[in-house]
Amino acid sequence: MNNIESLSNQHTGSARARVIVITGPTATGKSGAAVRLAKEIGGEIISADSMQVYKGMDIGSAKITEEEMEGIPHHLIDILDPREEYSAARFREMASEAITEIVSRGHIPVICGGTGFYIQALLYGIDFTEEPAEETERYRQELETLAASAGPDGLYAMLREADPESAEAIDPHNVKRVMRALMFYRLHGRKISEHNRAESEKRLHGQEHSPYEYLFFVLYGDREKLYRKIDARVDEMLSEGLIEEARRLYPLFFQEGKTDSFTAAQGIGYKELFSWLSGEISLEEAVRLIKRNTRRFAKRQLTWFRRERNVTWINIDEGDPLDEIRKHIQIVWGG
Secondary structure: OOOOOOOHHHHHOOOOEEEEEEOOOOOOOOHHHHHHHHHHEEEEEEEEOOOOOOOOOOOOOOOOHHHHHHHOOOOOOEEOOOOOOOHHHHHHHHHHHHHHHHHHHHHHEEEEOOHHHHHHHHHOOOOOOOOHHHHHHEEEEEEHHHHHHHHHHHHHHHHHHHHHHHHHHOOOOHHHHHHHHHHHHHOOOOOOHHHHHHHHHHHHHHHHHHHHHEEEEEEEOOHHHHHHHHHHHHHHHEEEEEEEHHHHHHHHHHEOOOOOOOOOOOOOOOHHHHHHHOOOOOOHHHHHHHHHHHHHHHHHHHHHOOOOOOOEEEEEEHOOOHHHHHHHHHHHHHH
16 A cells, blocks of 8 residues: 555646656666556656657567556657657657646656656756757768868867867767767857756756756666676567567668668667678677677666766665655655
């Protein structure tokens, strides 16, 4: 029994909507916990996953099934064509709209997913300064031409001169990030390091600078146990038809030869199998890389969430995580 069924976004005494976030590395049971909580509190779930938003990318993204949803409304799942761009800015816009709709029904939005930057963008109102499309594309082409002639070192030298602080934080061979910093400087007349520092301040102050009153839960567990779960889940995905799914998606992205231009084509589980389908690696190597890259991704997720100050960490190896989530909700918001 619990006493949080009456939790509501109405009559809270706060001008800000209440939002619950359940996140953590892959394979920690976030989706199941979110569904169970939503059933108890009259919640609706908003996916904070960068791949589950795409239609037809089901097995590789571990997309929740209709049966697993148990009748709970889910938002931002299965709504975009895989060739469409999806970003933190777009997520923030779409998730904000979903929150408004959910709150208007007197329900509680439950954000569930492991894409940390998307969650931060929503909670802290991170500023994604709009850039003029034509000018952006023209300058991008200039930089790509320069990169082809002068190489990564030439681009990096430009960044060192324009924004030494950003240059210190960026790998000289990460051409995409170097170009992004140069483009920001050119288009906005200010350093991207200054912009990032200002946005970082919002994260440090958490609730004070958030458009929402939120509770932020991070699920985690023993690393070796988690890695074994990840390996087992990859094997399960393969048995469920991941190879066939990748084979069906491959022509969507690579009609005119292999390219990395589509965001969805970079999803772990897909990009490795696409490399196999294009003849670059063996299937055995693709499977090995999927497991290795998923483990590395889980490690990066944990590192990302450790930067957060206003979170409650819940060890999934110490019992039902929902028990701790309930307790914390009751302490902070009452029931």
